[in-house]
Amino acid sequence: MKDKINLLFKPFILTLIGLTVGYTFLHWILFIELDLFQLKEIITNFGIPVVLTGLAAWFLLRPRFKILNLEAKRGNWRDFYSFIIWIALTIPLIIAQEYIVTATGKLAELNSINEINKTAKSKFYTLKKFYIDKKVIGVHSAFDVSGKHSESLNMHIYITLPIFASVGDTSNVEPAAWLGIEYSAKISNRLGQNEKEEKYEAFANESQKDFDSKNVAEFVYLDRLNHSDKREGFIAAIKANKRYKPSDIVLEAVNQPFEARNGNKLAWIFGSSLIGSIIWLIMLIIPKIDKQQLNRIKEGKPDKKAKEEWRDFIEFLKPKEGFFVTPILIYINIGIYIVMAVMGLGFISFKGQDLLQWGANYGPLTKSSEWWRLLTSIFLHGGLMHLLANMYGLLFVGVFLEPLLGRAKYLTIYMFTGILASVASIWWYDATVSVGASGAIFGLYGLFLALLLTKIFPPDIAKSFLISTAIFVGFNLLMGLTGGIDNAAHIGGLLSGFVIGLILYPTIKKHTENETLE
Numbered sequence: 001m002k003d004k005i006n007l008l009f010k011p012f013i014l015t016l017i018g019l020t021v022g023y024t025f026l027h028w029i030l031f032i033e034l035d036l037f038q039l040k041e042i043i044t045n046f047g048i049p050v051v052l053t054g055l056a057a058w059f060l061l062r063p064r065f066k067i068l069n070l071e072a073k074r075g076n077w078r079d080f081y082s083f084i085i086w087i088a089l090t091i092p093l094i095i096a097q098e099y100i101v102t103a104t105g106k107l108a109e110l111n112s113i114n115e116i117n118k119t120a121k122s123k124f125y126t127l128k129k130f131y132i133d134k135k136v137i138g139v140h141s142a143f144d145v146s147g148k149h150s151e152s153l154n155m156h157i158y159i160t161l162p163i164f165a166s167v168g169d170t171s172n173v174e175p176a177a178w179l180g181i182e183y184s185a186k187i188s189n190r191l192g193q194n195e196k197e198e199k200y201e202a203f204a205n206e207s208q209k210d211f212d213s214k215n216v217a218e219f220v221y222l223d224r225l226n227h228s229d230k231r232e233g234f235i236a237a238i239k240a241n242k243r244y245k246p247s248d249i250v251l252e253a254v255n256q257p258f259e260a261r262n263g264n265k266l267a268w269i270f271g272s273s274l275i276g277s278i279i280w281l282i283m284l285i286i287p288k289i290d291k292q293q294l295n296r297i298k299e300g301k302p303d304k305k306a307k308e309e310w311r312d313f314i315e316f317l318k319p320k321e322g323f324f325v326t327p328i329l330i331y332i333n334i335g336i337y338i339v340m341a342v343m344g345l346g347f348i349s350f351k352g353q354d355l356l357q358w359g360a361n362y363g364p365l366t367k368s369s370e371w372w373r374l375l376t377s378i379f380l381h382g383g384l385m386h387l388l389a390n391m392y393g394l395l396f397v398g399v400f401l402e403p404l405l406g407r408a409k410y411l412t413i414y415m416f417t418g419i420l421a422s423v424a425s426i427w428w429y430d431a432t433v434s435v436g437a438s439g440a441i442f443g444l445y446g447l448f449l450a451l452l453l454t455k456i457f458p459p460d461i462a463k464s465f466l467i468s469t470a471i472f473v474g475f476n477l478l479m480g481l482t483g484g485i486d487n488a489a490h491i492g493g494l495l496s497g498f499v500i501g502l503i504l505y506p507t508i509k510k511h512t513e514n515e516t517l518e
Contacts, residue, residue: 417443
């Protein structure tokens with residue numbers, strides 16, 4: 001047990017402390033105190049922590065797992081252990097970012113709202129003299145989806161009210177800041193369009209009643225919003241107000257003592273760290289030690305097998321003969337996602353309006369001469385889970401199809417079935433924002449299915465691939481039937497790929513037979 005503590009538990013504790021203290025300090029100095037980079041909070045508070053802990057778990061701590069005997073009858077438990085240690089590192093780090101934002105925020109006391117631009121920027125404010133004009137407001141509605149299969153539709157109504165020093169300023173002075181009020185609700189994205197509209201109308205009516213009865217001047221202090229989707233929603237609402245010029249200072253009312261602004265975040269940081277450490281310690285007790293690997297580490301000898309695995313992994317990622325187009329397509333899709341995320345458009349998910357600006361497929365726009373959307377939409381994704389699921393599907397089918405078809409034919413089929421899938425989408429749906437490579441990927445799976453059924457592949461592997469492909473296709477189509485997923489694109493890509501597979505069957509059959517004879 002001593003070896004497990006020294007080689008696995010202590011490094012975990014040091015990594016946990018180092019990441020939590022180190023990144024939290026960098027977050028404070030770079031993004032809060034100096035405000036050098038204007039990244040959204042979803043990036044600084046969630047995206048960067050998840051990436052940092054993932055790198056630490058997989059590349060710093062995972063190699064040490066070899067001293068544990070994690071082999072099982074089917075594979076091993078190494079991936080599971082890596083995932084658990086990733087979660088154990090991530091949760092405290094994310095909570096720490098939420099804590100540092102509120103804990104380091106200073107409370108500025110203003111006599112008048114007009115002083116907000118004349119004093120040093122602060123996170124929190126109190127006001128002595130102010131007037132909030134409830135008669136002249138800005139309103140903006142926004143929608144986004146969440147869930148692995150985009151099964152939830154989130155509705156937001158952003159309302160902004162101008163803040164003045166006095167009632168007399170409303171006629172001749174521009175507001176120095178705006179008060180933001182958000183209403184939100186979540187419904188199933190699997191509902192029909194009419195049902196969604198009914199739900200939204202009921203939500204809007206309830207929000208209107210609450211707003212009408214709300215005393216907007218009643219608050220303890222005001223919270224100045226940083227870069228976030230919420231702030232962007234309020235900015236859009238401010239711009240919708242035609243009377244006053246747009247301003248970028250948005251404040252939210254807080255009705256609790258300033259001393260309570262941190263809630264239980266600090267306790268949760270230590271609590272989640274303790275729970276994660278205990279779970280990790282228990283997981284280390286269970287498996288036996290691999291004496292050979294333990295001696296190798298103690299003697300300081302390099303892990304030749306690990307180096308070979310790493311080298312093979314790097315080689316696998318490189319475009320090469322027989323596997324050239326697939327990795328490039330994957331890198332293009334990931335690259336576009338990263339650019340959108342870095343630009344602050346989102347991380348877990350993107351808004352429909354942003355996707356439209358980047359080239360999403362949308363019937364009214366596509367049919368009105370913007371036909372290029374049929375192609376650009378297949379390189380966009382609604383969020384992180386959407387991207388990961390599609391790239392995994394593309395990687396699996398690409399490994400088998402690209403060497404069989406060749407670069408040019410493989411890429412042509414990918415693009416062609418993707419465009420046909422986009423056409424099917426706008427034919428079936430009148431006004432739905434559609435993005436994703438799944439139509440093109442389903443096209444490849446349709447072709448793959450045709451070749452499996454026509455027995456192009458050897459019988460010993462064809463059966464298992466046929467079953468796994470049928471499960472993949474069937475599961476995704478079933479999920480599409482529940483709503484919230486563009487099944488028209490899936491079916492359009494699948495059928496077009498299947499027909500292309502049947503058309504190409506004689507040529508591919510002849511080619512494979514010639515290769516066998518050679």
